[in-house]
Amino acid sequence: DTGVSQNPRHKITKRGQNVTFRCDPISEHNRLYWYRQTLGQGPEFLTYFQNEAQLEKSRLLSDRFSAERPKGSFSTLEIQRTEQGDSAMYLCASSLRAGKNTEAFFGQGTRLTVV
Amino acid sequence: SQQGEEDPQALSIQEGENATMNCSYKTSINNLQWYRQNSGRGLVHLILIRSNEREKHSGRLRVTLDTSKKSSSLLITASRAADTASYFCATDELTSGSRLTFGEGTQLTVNP
Numbered sequence: 001d002t003g004v005s006q007n008p009r010h011k012i013t014k015r016g017q018n019v020t021f022r023c024d025p026i027s028e029h030n031r032l033y034w035y036r037q038t039l040g041q042g043p044e045f046l047t048y049f050q051n052e053a054q055l056e057k058s059r060l061l062s063d064r065f066s067a068e069r070p071k072g073s074f075s076t077l078e079i080q081r082t083e084q085g086d087s088a089m090y091l092c093a094s095s096l097r098a099g100k101n102t103e104a105f106f107g108q109g110t111r112l113t114v115v
Numbered sequence: 116s117q118q119g120e121e122d123p124q125a126l127s128i129q130e131g132e133n134a135t136m137n138c139s140y141k142t143s144i145n146n147l148q149w150y151r152q153n154s155g156r157g158l159v160h161l162i163l164i165r166s167n168e169r170e171k172h173s174g175r176l177r178v179t180l181d182t183s184k185k186s187s188s189l190l191i192t193a194s195r196a197a198d199t200a201s202y203f204c205a206t207d208e209l210t211s212g213s214r215l216t217f218g219e220g221t222q223l224t225v226n227p
Binding site: 004006031033035040041042043044045048056089091093095097101102103104105106107108109111 | 145146148150155156157158159160163165203205207213214215216217218219220
């Protein structure tokens with residue numbers, strides 16, 4: 001499978017715990033995006049990387065959230081001191097920045113439940 | 116924040132009928148994209164239409180874009196039960212750096 005891969009698919013955690021999600025993009029894609037989606041809503045942008053550089057962060061990304069893409073390949077999204085409001089689907093996408101108009105390919109997402 | 120507004124929020128049709136979904140947005144864009152999402156799954160890219168294009172086809176899909184009205188429509192012809200899903204429009208804004216801004220989606224149900 002050469003698509004975008006996310007792990008784990010599901011995560012249940014207690015409030016206050018830290019969680020980390022991983023995203024492996026399509027291998028030749030230099031852009032990687034994180035989105036969050038709550039039930040009944042469209043995805044909301046969190047952050048994106050071009051290679052290893054984090055180029056933009058949403059105001060939704062509070063200081064409890066951190067994302068890395070250390071070697072410009074896979075990325076991790078960590079949430080510290082989780083809150084119930086963090087419960088959502090976290091989606092990763094990648095694209096090849098070959099011009100202005102390129103499509104993004106999404107992974108299956110990690111569903112986080114904070115209890 | 117959500118840029119797009121999609122209309123209708125939910126649509127229920129019979130197999131074989133056509134389904135039309137509309138999307139409006141607020142800012143200038145590079146392109147507009149449509150995605151499909153089956154329940155609890157990731158998004159599947161359907162079609163991308165550039166800001167200088169007015170209409171695009173892909174199989175049973177037809178997308179139109181009216182930049183003067185800041186609106187787009189997705190038409191699915193001869194619908195099938197397997198088309199049941201949520202459909203989202205997403206805009207790549209001129210100043211965005213290629214992040215996508217999604218609408219809230221249309222839930223399409225195709226009854227066999």
